[in-house]
Amino acid sequence: MGSFGVYVHIPYCLQICTYCDFVKFEKKDLPPTDRYVSLLEHEIASRGPRVQQTIPSPIMHSLYFGGGTPSLLSPSEILSVIHALEKQGFQRASGAEVTLEVNPGTLTEASLDKFLEMGITRFSVGAQTFDERFLSVTGRKHSVADTVATLELLRDRGAHFSFDLLFGLPGQHLADVGSDVRRALEYGPKHLSAYCLTLPEKHRLNKGRAPDDEQAQMFDLICDDLAAGGLVRYEVSNFAVPGFESRHNLLYWSDAPYWGIGIGAHSYLPTAPWGVRFWNPPTVRSWELEMARTAGTAFWQEFEPSRVEPLQLHQAITDFTHTALRSTRGLIDTEVQRKFSAAFPDLLHEIERRALPLVRDGLLLRAEKPGRWLLSRAGHALADRVFEPLTFLKDEV
Numbered sequence: 001m002g003s004f005g006v007y008v009h010i011p012y013c014l015q016i017c018t019y020c021d022f023v024k025f026e027k028k029d030l031p032p033t034d035r036y037v038s039l040l041e042h043e044i045a046s047r048g049p050r051v052q053q054t055i056p057s058p059i060m061h062s063l064y065f066g067g068g069t070p071s072l073l074s075p076s077e078i079l080s081v082i083h084a085l086e087k088q089g090f091q092r093a094s095g096a097e098v099t100l101e102v103n104p105g106t107l108t109e110a111s112l113d114k115f116l117e118m119g120i121t122r123f124s125v126g127a128q129t130f131d132e133r134f135l136s137v138t139g140r141k142h143s144v145a146d147t148v149a150t151l152e153l154l155r156d157r158g159a160h161f162s163f164d165l166l167f168g169l170p171g172q173h174l175a176d177v178g179s180d181v182r183r184a185l186e187y188g189p190k191h192l193s194a195y196c197l198t199l200p201e202k203h204r205l206n207k208g209r210a211p212d213d214e215q216a217q218m219f220d221l222i223c224d225d226l227a228a229g230g231l232v233r234y235e236v237s238n239f240a241v242p243g244f245e246s247r248h249n250l251l252y253w254s255d256a257p258y259w260g261i262g263i264g265a266h267s268y269l270p271t272a273p274w275g276v277r278f279w280n281p282p283t284v285r286s287w288e289l290e291m292a293r294t295a296g297t298a299f300w301q302e303f304e305p306s307r308v309e310p311l312q313l314h315q316a317i318t319d320f321t322h323t324a325l326r327s328t329r330g331l332i333d334t335e336v337q338r339k340f341s342a343a344f345p346d347l348l349h350e351i352e353r354r355a356l357p358l359v360r361d362g363l364l365l366r367a368e369k370p371g372r373w374l375l376s377r378a379g380h381a382l383a384d385r386v387f388e389p390l391t392f393l394k395d396e397v
């Protein structure tokens with residue numbers, strides 16, 4: 001505990017992928033990158049001091065450049081953002097994790113060397129699949145050859161990288177997923193995130209997808225093959241060689257504060273009594289206008305109500321429970337007590353009452369030393385069925 005992280009959203013993309021619901025724009029539809037970087041610097045300078053008043057320490061244990069495609073910014077632009085944070089007192093902890101998401105084909109030997117030199121410790125490669133047929137379905141412009149070149153570059157430089165794998169694509173079957181996992185492992189990633197394609201019901205990409213039971217088999221296969229390759233699952237969709245779990249992900253699942261900067265970026269700050277979640281508007285223009293309006297104040301209080309959520313006790317308990325269960329550390333009794341015993345002395349019994357039927361159904365496990373609840377393998381696949389009874393309503397607390 002006591003960790004803090006910063007997320008920087010870089011919304012530039014080479015293409016708009018058919019399945020994507022992140023805040024992103026094609027590069028041509030945004031202001032030049034140097035203008036966006038100067039707005040990030042402005043956000044850091046104007047809001048950073050107020051953020052610091054809400055957190056125990058501004059030392060960053062994780063700094064994450066996500067997107068979009070952050071590797072479309074030059075190394076010097078990324079470095080300007082790091083310097084702006086440092087100038088405001090957001091220093092990197094010793095051994096801090098600094099992640100840059102990269103798209104295959106956007107990294108060169110020269111840019112990788114510069115990124116390594118400035119202290120990027122981890123590259124997250126949005127590769128998705130090694131099959132040209134499925135890449136074209138997703139609308140991604142990079143080729144398999146681009147992916148291979150980027151992975152070879154990272155491997156040859158000894159850089160630590162994570163591989164993003166997407167499965168459940170139209171026309172994709174079990175054997176295709178197995179082949180993607182095997183190929184990813186050939187490059188020695190220390191971390192892999194595996195996501196099943198999720199789409200609204202009427203989305204055109206739903207046509208030709210494997211049925212639900214085959215998608216569940218795909219996920220089982222991914223878990224087994226990665227485990228055989230030394231990557232252990234530490235969260236519903238994330239796998240790592242022990243010791244290489246993403247610290248940024250762990251912040252999200254351990255009730256730690258984080259500040260998100262840039263358009264659409266989400267934050268969670270531990271304001272009294274139960275914390276506040278808020279997020280920036282999704283366009284550069286509205287972000288810029290809002291920054292001008294809210295400088296120097298508890299700025300989130302002036303966001304549109306639809307983008308700020310001061311947590312109430314029942315929401316804080318629900319978030320705490322769900323996020324803890326997503327990670328393989330599980331929901332630990334002493335941590336529940338530490339956070340909620342004053343406000344809800346009987347919470348452990350209430351959690352037990354709701355958890356026992358899930359244990360009987362094989363979705364949840366009880367472990368001791370320390371006493372905690374954990375998702376079983378079946379529970380990972382059916383996490384929503386576990387979370388539903390562990391959702392607390394206002395009149396229940």
Ligand code: SF4
Binds near residue numbers: 014016017021068
């Ligand atoms: S590159 Fe990433 S962020 Fe951009 S559209 Fe594709 S999936 Fe979305």
